[in-house]
Amino acid sequence: MVFEKRKPKLWKTEEDRFMQDLIKVFGEKRWVFMSNKLKNNLGIVRTPKQCRDRWVNYLKDAKTDPFSDKEIKIILQGQGKYGNKWSKIAKSLPGRSENQVKNFIHGTIRRNLRRFNKGKAESEKIYLTSLNLLEIPEIRNILTTSKQVKRSVLMQKCLSSETKKIIQSNRFIKVQEPNSIEISLGRTSQIRIQEFEDWNIQEFEDITSNKYFQDDYIVYKEEDEILILNSI
DNA sequence: AACCGTGTCAACCGCCAGATA
DNA sequence: TTATCTGGCGGTTGACACGGT
Numbered sequence: 001m002v003f004e005k006r007k008p009k010l011w012k013t014e015e016d017r018f019m020q021d022l023i024k025v026f027g028e029k030r031w032v033f034m035s036n037k038l039k040n041n042l043g044i045v046r047t048p049k050q051c052r053d054r055w056v057n058y059l060k061d062a063k064t065d066p067f068s069d070k071e072i073k074i075i076l077q078g079q080g081k082y083g084n085k086w087s088k089i090a091k092s093l094p095g096r097s098e099n100q101v102k103n104f105i106h107g108t109i110r111r112n113l114r115r116f117n118k119g120k121a122e123s124e125k126i127y128l129t130s131l132n133l134l135e136i137p138e139i140r141n142i143l144t145t146s147k148q149v150k151r152s153v154l155m156q157k158c159l160s161s162e163t164k165k166i167i168q169s170n171r172f173i174k175v176q177e178p179n180s181i182e183i184s185l186g187r188t189s190q191i192r193i194q195e196f197e198d199w200n201i202q203e204f205e206d207i208t209s210n211k212y213f214q215d216d217y218i219v220y221k222e223e224d225e226i227l228i229l230n231s232i
Numbered sequence: 233a234a235c236c237g238t239g240t241c242a243a244c245c246g247c248c249a250g251a252t253a
Numbered sequence: 254t255t256a257t258c259t260g261g262c263g264g265t266t267g268a269c270a271c272g273g274t
Contacts, residue, residue: 007267007268008266008267008268010268029260031259031260032258032259048259048260049259049260052259052260052261056261056262084262084263084264085262085263086262086263087261087262087263098262098263102263102264106264106265131264
């Protein structure tokens with residue numbers, strides 16, 4: 001598999017100011033127009049999509065201080081109520097963008113996953129196959145733990161056998177035939193799985209070990225089924 | 233001081249639905 | 254009716270700062 005590295009191109013103050021001025025006059029819907037103006041007036045190439053992203057994710061809502069306890073509560077309640085509807089949750093937080101809300105949740109989950117998994121045996125670890133896992137109260141409790149809680153607290157926690165059963169049953173991705181993979185997990189996995197199209201599934205059938213690492217994934221082979229997990 | 237792991241954030245990307253030609 | 258365009262949205266990634274060892 002060959003993935004091209006993408007290189008983020010940071011926005012300059014000059015670009016931001018130019019776009020803010022344009023939006024004041026023409027409103028925040030004409031992204032093709034904005035893109036053309038940037039190119040013609042400043043000689044900078046930004047796609048309409050990039051212009052919109054910059055405005056929506058950064059310029060529109062300018063609050064950059066850390067989330068307050070109250071805001072964190074609103075985000076977590078919102079996630080529980082609406083799921084991963086970040087734009088909807090962000091609407092309840094004046095001055096905050098959907099990107100900020102999304103980054104906060106992903107950062108929190110990532111941090112807690114690492115802390116919880118640290119030093120645990122494979123069978124005890126949580127692998128985030130989908131944010132749907134947050135629907136399991138015990139997992140939700142662990143993965144939304146506040147930053148202030150010491151890492152040792154999470155490291156000492158263990159999952160109940162009931163929860164372990166639930167998440168293990170969710171891990172399976174069944175291989176029907178060489179080029180057809182059926183997934184019953186969340187949207188994330190369905191997208192990511194397309195990256196496996198180039199993989200030679202037969203290759204996994206031949207492996208002697210039942211565990212195999214590739215890029216950010218861990219692949220297990222269990223009888224006639226293959227398990228693919230994100231190894232975040 | 234150097235290295236490494238972790239956390240944060242801006243930017244990029246792909247999919248989808250609605251609008252428009 | 255169909256194809257293409259555009260904007261909205263959510264997931265992912267890369268760069269960088271920071272703290273611990």
